[in-house]
Amino acid sequence: MNLPLQQLLKLQSLDQIALDAKKRIENIHAEIERIREKASQLETHLTQKQQSIQRQEVQYHSNTSQLQALEATLAKQKTRQLSTKKMEEYQALENANADLTRKIEDLENQMLTDLDHFEADKKAYAEWIGATQRDLEQLQLREKQLQSEKQSLQTTYAQQCANVSNFETHLRGPFYEVYTVLRRCEKTFPIVVPIIKGNQCSGCHLSVSTDTVAKAKLNAHPQCCENCGRLLFVEQES
Ligand SMILES: [Zn+2]
Structure with missing residues (x-):
């Protein structure tokens, strides 16, 4: 996972505590x-x-x-x-x-x-x-x-x-920008979600295209779910 994504997940968990x-x-x-x-x-x-x-x-x-x-x-x-x-x-x-x-x-x-x-x-x-x-x-x-x-x-x-x-x-960059837009539209948390089995967005549980999955794996540019708009990432296998 790239650094911006790691930071976003941390930011998201801080936001979640405030929201709760x-x-x-x-x-x-x-x-x-x-x-x-x-x-x-x-x-x-x-x-x-x-x-x-x-x-x-x-x-x-x-x-x-x-x-x-x-x-x-x-x-x-x-x-x-x-x-x-x-x-x-x-x-x-x-x-x-x-x-x-x-x-x-x-x-x-x-x-x-x-x-x-x-x-x-x-x-x-x-x-x-x-x-x-x-x-x-x-x-x-x-x-x-x-x-x-x-x-x-x-x-x-x-x-x-x-x-x-x-x-x-100190957060900057396209990943952070997408995150702030999603947060401003008051999208239901979490707004940064992993793609799960069957190429499903774990936010809305609908399938995303293989193209989006491939791009998300590259981790170079922010990829959003075509259905719900959440920011997607692929969890690395451990
Ligand atoms: Zn979705």
Whole structure:
């Protein structure tokens, strides 16, 4: 193998390390986003449950006031009824009282049902809140770990980019030029690959022409796969 190719393979392995770090940073970033999304859903759910319980409480208090008002009205009507002398007025108040009594009964029944629901919801909430808060704490802890992992990987990535850059400062020539073009087009790594059995490019696993194989063996000029464009070389038999 000629020197430019050996250098390219070394450069490629340095690039690969940097790329791996970059990929891991991206994966961690995606995981952090998922964790944040999940935590935000839990928080929304928590707020909704709290608001629902508050609404029920407010409703119950409002019904209690309404019940007290109805009972006060009924008491007044009964007092008026006792002091009335006119039969007609007495009967009208009798009907009004019956009407009011029904309303009071309906409201009392409604309040009993509401109270059952309210108590059940409060109990379910009390059981749920503990587990949810623990889940939230775990998510926050996990996010913190990932953030620190990400930070250290970013340092590694920056160092590796510097290594690549230092290594390639003195590289020149057609092999290196082809390599930089392939790297710029973000071709899938590896971009320098050996020709394997059956004259196959080991990057895309399609056959390359015998002419390309012959030229690649000579090692004098860069040869690219006719299918995927990767830079080809022939491994020397040992
Ligand atoms: Zn190929």
